Amino acid sequence: MSLVQIYHVAKSYGAVEVLRDVNLVLERGDFVCLTGATGSGKSTLMKLIYMEEQPSEGLVIVDGYRTDTIRHREIPLLRRRLGVLFQDFKLLRERTAAENVAFALQVTGASPREIRKRTTRALALVGLGHKRNAYPGELSGGEQQRVALARALVGDPVLLLADEPTGNLDQEAGAGIVELFQRVNRMGTAILMATHNLGLIEGLAAHRVHMAGGVLGPPVEARP
Amino acid sequence: MKVFYAAAEAFRSIRRVPLMSTVSVGTISLSLLVFGLFLTVTYNAREALLDVRSRVDIEAFLMDGLVDEDRLRLQADIATLPGVSAIRYISKEQARTRFAEEFGDSLLALVDTNPLPASFVVQLTEDQRTAQGAESVALRIEPLAGVDEVIWGRGWIARLDELILVLSAVSVLIGLVVSLASVFVISNTVKLTVWARRDAIGIMKLVGASDRYVKLPFLIEGTLQGLVGSLLAVGLLYGIYLYVAPGLGGVAFLPAPAVLALVVMGTVLGGIGSQMSLKQFLEV
Numbered sequence: 001m002s003l004v005q006i007y008h009v010a011k012s013y014g015a016v017e018v019l020r021d022v023n024l025v026l027e028r029g030d031f032v033c034l035t036g037a038t039g040s041g042k043s044t045l046m047k048l049i050y051m052e053e054q055p056s057e058g059l060v061i062v063d064g065y066r067t068d069t070i071r072h073r074e075i076p077l078l079r080r081r082l083g084v085l086f087q088d089f090k091l092l093r094e095r096t097a098a099e100n101v102a103f104a105l106q107v108t109g110a111s112p113r114e115i116r117k118r119t120t121r122a123l124a125l126v127g128l129g130h131k132r133n134a135y136p137g138e139l140s141g142g143e144q145q146r147v148a149l150a151r152a153l154v155g156d157p158v159l160l161l162a163d164e165p166t167g168n169l170d171q172e173a174g175a176g177i178v179e180l181f182q183r184v185n186r187m188g189t190a191i192l193m194a195t196h197n198l199g200l201i202e203g204l205a206a207h208r209v210h211m212a213g214g215v216l217g218p219p220v221e222a223r224p
Numbered sequence: 225m226k227v228f229y230a231a232a233e234a235f236r237s238i239r240r241v242p243l244m245s246t247v248s249v250g251t252i253s254l255s256l257l258v259f260g261l262f263l264t265v266t267y268n269a270r271e272a273l274l275d276v277r278s279r280v281d282i283e284a285f286l287m288d289g290l291v292d293e294d295r296l297r298l299q300a301d302i303a304t305l306p307g308v309s310a311i312r313y314i315s316k317e318q319a320r321t322r323f324a325e326e327f328g329d330s331l332l333a334l335v336d337t338n339p340l341p342a343s344f345v346v347q348l349t350e351d352q353r354t355a356q357g358a359e360s361v362a363l364r365i366e367p368l369a370g371v372d373e374v375i376w377g378r379g380w381i382a383r384l385d386e387l388i389l390v391l392s393a394v395s396v397l398i399g400l401v402v403s404l405a406s407v408f409v410i411s412n413t414v415k416l417t418v419w420a421r422r423d424a425i426g427i428m429k430l431v432g433a434s435d436r437y438v439k440l441p442f443l444i445e446g447t448l449q450g451l452v453g454s455l456l457a458v459g460l461l462y463g464i465y466l467y468v469a470p471g472l473g474g475v476a477f478l479p480a481p482a483v484l485a486l487v488v489m490g491t492v493l494g495g496i497g498s499q500m501s502l503k504q505f506l507e508v
Contacts, residue, residue: 050430080432
């Protein structure tokens, strides 16, 4: 079964139509870049996938969870299978890098030993093992986003959702993040990255779909 | 594990925003202090009234010239009436002595013979010490042979009963108002705490925390604030009692069960208040 299936989805907030007849299928291990201008509906599509929002019309199925049948108390279970990354990192300022990463495992009720082990591994993966005790305020933007990435990956998600992950980063730090994405993807995690920065994904071996005015265009094949 | 984590989160939050906790604890303790003060006053008033009521007795005056045999039979009859716990005979001579003690000898000196009748003082069982109980016993004594007149505190017992009822009702009412006010204030204070931590809550939800998991630290925080607030209130109440009681004489502090109830009430209110404000923040 496909990892993500989106069928004829529309989303409106009152009279404002944000998405219209969106169809998209993501397979396990896919790397898909969702391009489009700010306000084109990329973030809303992301929200539908991690089920912060319900579609006004149509159906979203993620890893077997369906928007039309999922119960409120099942949503946390779905989210533990996903990793989510935002433009503004969403780190807790008063916790160290390691504590921020461990946080995602604590809510699942993992044992302290398990948490320690996996936190260390996740921080090492993003190359921040040596800054585990630093607070977000002491880290650069790129480093903060890497901590957020470690947090998103620490639970071994099947899908990483990244909503403008490089929006607040300079070119070099942004490229570093995308490089990490490629490594993570090679390890088997599917990635859906929304971005309006086309330069960033130039030459990236990934499917590309374009969104404009709430409508998803046909897939653009990855360039060699 | 989850509970330890939640407790750690609760303490972290209290440390991070001590002012909010102080406001919560202060409000709970003030509300409960007011309630406690009122309870103490009602409790003492009630005790005093009950004490007065326990002294409610019926006095049956006997006809002059009753022979001993008849008097003893009458005494036995009254003693076996339902609602009577004790009966005491006051002879004409004792009545005279009692009168002399209360009003002095001078009046009695004016008359040759002893004008005071002999009587029985009838004590009621505890459950009959009400206006109705006293009346029903009195009405049974009145028709007995040898009884001249029965007196008992008709009106004032009824008024006493009313007073006790009103006092109890007012206590309950004040308790209710204090409860509502506390829940309201606590839930609003927690709302501020929650608002201050909405980012953390959002992240928790995003990484797959269940609602219960998000709520638990707040529940612990609110409950703790309730507990500390009510302990503080009891302490203050006792302090006030120690300061004021000597001047009033014979005033009692609240009995242990009431103190315990006050603490439990504060603790529970703290918990309830914290949960009420969370709902809207969990819809992520």
